[in-house]
Amino acid sequence: MIDLNNYAPAYFTWIANKLSSGASQAYLAAFDVGIESWRVLVLLAIEGSISAQKACGIIGMDKASMSRCFKSMQARGFIELALDPQDGRARIATLTQSGRAMHDQIRDIAMARERVFLSVLTAAERKVLLDLLRRLHENLPAVEIATREHLSRHHPHALQRKKNTEPASRSGVGQRT
Template sequence: MPPPSTRPRQKPAATEVGPTLDLDRYVPALITFIANKLSNSATAFYQRHFGVNVTEWRIMSLLAIEPGIPAARICHVIGFDKGPVSRTLSGLEKRGLVSIRTDPNDGRTHSISLTAKGRATHDKVIVAALDRERRLLSCLSKDEREVLIGLIRRLHENLGAVTAGTDG
């Protein structure tokens, strides 16, 4: 069954004048809608089954890939502001999932890594995360998945065209 359209079910009143977005074709909205729905459902699932929310999972997954990175790197890769990342890291540290150490070469920078408990949690969540991805992409052929990944990467690389001079 195809997903419901984002189009309104009724035609707008004739008194409404001016341009409107076609939410079935406006790419920033489509990406945002998908991301919001994926994040909300992931948080509910991961919290219920593993005790972590999607923000914590994103940070933990990055720490599994790049152990010892500073918070600034996490902010850059994930696209989060410093405040939420700092609060999330503090919570993860209190729960024993990450270790935060002052960088011996630069006292202002911290090296962040998963603890053994954090790695064990990561290793459980990744199975569910990859299954969710598989189910999401199951409507596409292998070739279509590769094209989609390539297109999304290109959009990611082109974000500077709309974010230059902003914080995001």
């Protein structure tokens, strides 16, 4: 039996779900913008423009969700979409002035939420926490390799099932580029 008090993935899941849910409710109520659109706005504010594939890899969204998010954001005037000149199939999103203004408004709430969330930690603890989180994030590919190895040894049928149901176009998605 798993001891949930000492099982890190449970805490990550609970915290992420509750933070996302609370943020989504606040952003939807104030700006009619959901959490997925907010995450894309953040990336675009940093990058200026980004491909759907790169955004998927960083955020961890699947292609279909990202496509819907891009379409919704384009319809609201937050982004402009164009074909990637280097890959005519890929779409590149660019933040519009309206999108930047929306980002800046939501950023105030997001930063206030982060401030309160981390307020139980000292400045030194916050620095250590962020370092640990970065290292854990960087270790995720090793987790996926270990998972595939475990499945290969103990549940080989699972890998075969995944191979049969996974679209060929998904290869490379989820990797940070």
